[in-house]
Ligand SMILES: C[S@@+](CC[C@H](N)C(=O)[O-])C[C@H]1O[C@@H](n2cnc3c(N)ncnc32)[C@H](O)[C@@H]1O
Ligand SMILES: *[C@@H]1O[C@H](CO)[C@@H](O)[C@H](O)[C@H]1NC(C)=O
Ligand SMILES: *[C@@H]1O[C@H](CO)[C@@H](O)[C@H](O)[C@H]1NC(C)=O
């Protein structure tokens with residue numbers, strides 16, 4: 001047995017035990033709160049949104065079976081990617097709210113009104129917000145579909161060139177309905193389609209006069225294993241990434257940041273596959289209420305493997321999948337923690353009590369920008385005019401900031417996803 005395996009197995013046993021004793025969990029939460037207060041004290045300039053997101057993560061498992069509210073956020077845990085640097089984004093709820101007022105008006109002018117199978121309102125806002133905050137000199141997107149996300153990027157970055165990668169050119173969809181083709185975009189589509197990992201990025205950057213890869217924003221909506229994508233971007237020094245489909249553990253068609261960071265040692269992370277346990281009971285009740293909520297038998301394989309999707313790291317729209325041992329999942333989490341500078345999940349715009357969304361389960365989600373009592377604000381924002389189904393596509397979109405690799409060999413110290 002390799003060392004990594006031993007370490008992670010003892011780790012997993014310890015946390016399995018800990019999770020059986022609510023008091024142990026509570027004290028972990030208390031510790032996290034204390035730690036956070038210290039951090040907040042030291043990093044006042046970095047606080048707010050991240051700590052507000054962390055708050056919902058610390059509610060994990062403290063509530064008793066029976067008193068959960070179907071609209072309560074974070075009660076089944078919100079695993080959060082930890083970062084070696086402990087840095088957090090400094091975006092506040094006030095800024096999100098202010099930007100939401102601007103974005104609702106922009107969203108009304110979208111060229112693709114029905115973007116089913118693509119981005120809805122929450123992620124469109126998230127991408128626009130992040131792009132505006134970062135002001136990159138170039139944006140790259142992988143996974144274009146009809147071009148809605150290209151349009152969102154263009155609204156945030158009026159003068160910045162975009163590079164878009166997808167098997168089909170978005171114009172292809174114009175024949176059947178609406179599509180968006182951008183005039184200042186280099187399309188790697190159709191016969192020019194090349195997967196992100198095979199593009200000669202140094203030449204493309206040179207073509208666009210970009211000398212600093214850390215001034216580029218990359219948006220991934222291509223349903224590929226996100227650990228594989230991270231390994232690829234690091235080779236070129238890219239730092240700023242947004243992952244659209246950041247699927248929760250047990251769901252989705254590719255290994256995601258959220259899945260990678262769902263670990264026993266992370267607040268809100270790890271699962272107990274035993275029937276009759278707290279989590280199993282809560283999940284069973286929620287399954288009937290939220291379309292994306294899954295029960296414990298869907299979360300856990302027959303062998304009790306819960307990480308990824310029943311112990312599998314899925315890839316390429318689920319066409320590929322590989323069973324990985326817990327030791328490897330653990331190492332993947334450690335690897336990501338070592339190379340991450342910041343991690344932030346876009347909060348949903350508003351509580352399902354306001355949006356009537358029926359799909360994502362709030363129990364596994366960070367608190368929304370507008371809480372259930374913010375009815376007046378919801379109306380004032382004009383969110384009532386947004387079609388109800390535009391709130392149904394939320395999957396924890398994440399902004400991920402990577403550290404610049406210092407030692408090119410450093411990545412090799414960690415066990416990585418084996419290629420097929
Ligand atoms: C969910 S859709 C993207 C939705 C879009 N971003 C939007 O605005 O709503 C996924 C897209 O990824 C494309 N795709 C499939 N494999 C890909 C790959 N290897 N690289 C980039 N795009 C890929 C699909 O053809 C599809 O257009
Ligand atoms: C937030 O962080 C960015 C980048 O680190 C910095 O430029 C900006 O001034 C910060 N804003 C606030 C309000 O602290
Ligand atoms: C949106 O488009 C999808 C597929 O293109 C279709 O199934 C659905 O009925 C449409 N929805 C609305 C509200 O038009």
Ligand SMILES: *[C@@H]1O[C@H](CO)[C@@H](O)[C@H](O)[C@H]1NC(C)=O
Nearest residue numbers: 161204205206207208209210
């Ligand atoms: C890049 O810079 C050169 C020299 O300044 C200029 O001629 C060219 O138009 C620029 N290209 C782009 C895509 O901005």
Ligand SMILES: *[C@@H]1O[C@H](CO)[C@@H](O)[C@H](O)[C@H]1NC(C)=O
Nearest residue numbers: 284287294295296297298299
């Ligand atoms: C779990 O959910 C699946 C899919 O909805 C269902 O087929 C199965 O019967 C459920 N199992 C339990 C134990 O509720």
